[in-house]
Amino acid sequence: MKGDTVTFSERMLKIDRRIIFLVIGLCTLLPLLYPVGLPIKISSEVRGVYDHIESLPEQSVFLLSIDFDPASKPELYPQAIALLRHAFRKNLRVITMTLWVSGTGMADQIVTQVAKEMGKEYGTDYAFLGWSPGGQAVIINMGQDLYSAFPSDYGGRPTKELPVLNGVRNLKDVGYMVDLGAGKPGVEEWYVFGKDKYKFELGGGCTGVMAPGLYPLLRSGQINGLIGGLRGAAEYEILIDHKGQAVAGMDAQSATHIAIIVLVIICNVFYLSLRRAARAQGQAG
């Protein structure tokens, strides 16, 4: 009987990975087809970003750096959409840009789509500066002279002629800046090369795996808020009362997290039973 248990445990530990793939696939697909809509609690990190944008007076300059590529789209795209909706609703002057060349087209689409939805006019209400080479050097250059870092916008129009940039010389004139980063350059670089020297208020958004790494910046007040992963985006969508892709995806994320937890627990139960059996065998021997 003991031998049977060992064999069963061993067999379960070496389960075909296609079964695990199937479980994860179903846990993703079924909640998307049949949403449950469980309540989502708002964290203080996400509220930090929301409250700061809420506190800005109309026509304040809001800079959004969309520093991610299509690989991180599922998590960061809903964050960008929610932030832009909030900023446009507050009638802020929205300046957008990217430090990731592979994210330029997507960033342009995001900004154009939300601006169109909110009835905003290019050049007057918002601008997309596009991409400029140099990574963190662009941040320093923007801190010194924004027009030197971006002499023209994504469409080739001279940035000095854009009414939305009236009175903006460099990063010191930015009311609030949020970086949505999926790596380097990202939130950390915007703090080290931007906020630390040019003293503007900074918030961050990142993928779920990156979020724990940014908590030291958050706890020390170096960033005043953090939107972490799809969960953060879902919280922001609830705060602006405009549920979108992130809220829809939370049920799927819930199911996959729980599935992984159950798998880890099962694997440990079998692992411990195997170890106990091996120990008992050793004592008997």
Place this chain on the structure above:
Amino acid sequence: MIFLRRQLPLLITLVAGLLFAAQYYVPHPASEQMLTSATKWLQIIGGFALVLGVTSLFHLHAVKIRRQEAGWGYSLVLYAGMLGTIAVGLWADGKESIEGVMTSFGWVYNYMMVPLQGTMFAILAFFIASAAYRSFRARSREAAVLLVAAVIVMMGRVPLGEYLVPLSGDVASWILNVLNASVRRAILIGVSLGAIALSFKIIFGVERSYLGGGKE
């Protein structure tokens, strides 16, 4: 020639290193102007680095194709993809859309790059689940602590977890804000001190590996 290969780069590194370290603390307009110019140079060098990177990639895969090394077919695909994208990009003036109308470059971006990158990233979820099942085991006390913390954070970060175990959200938040933040900070301070020490070694010419190992 040794002067050009050794002493001059060391001298430039020393002067530039000391100058820009001091610049941070000097808010004089001349000092700020110097930083503006230097960052502009950096951006231009960044642009050249991109060209250098692409050239190097082309060279590497050309060698693979010529020698018909294992997987040289993938190098051919890379060549086709790169040259095709560059041609289409030049044709569309590097723009994915012009006044709301998608260009051919935008088509490549939207219907090839976006789904390909998305697929690659999405596959990770399946492999992580499989890897977690196979390797996330309580082999030692330390591993057990890690396991428990991971399970709590995973529970606390999703609505279903908070619904099943209402306390998990607060405990997860405490783990992230207190335990994680303090340990990360300690690591960051250590790494930063190491970076400062290495910078000093480079500025003062103690660390010279960046000069390469050419003939004297």
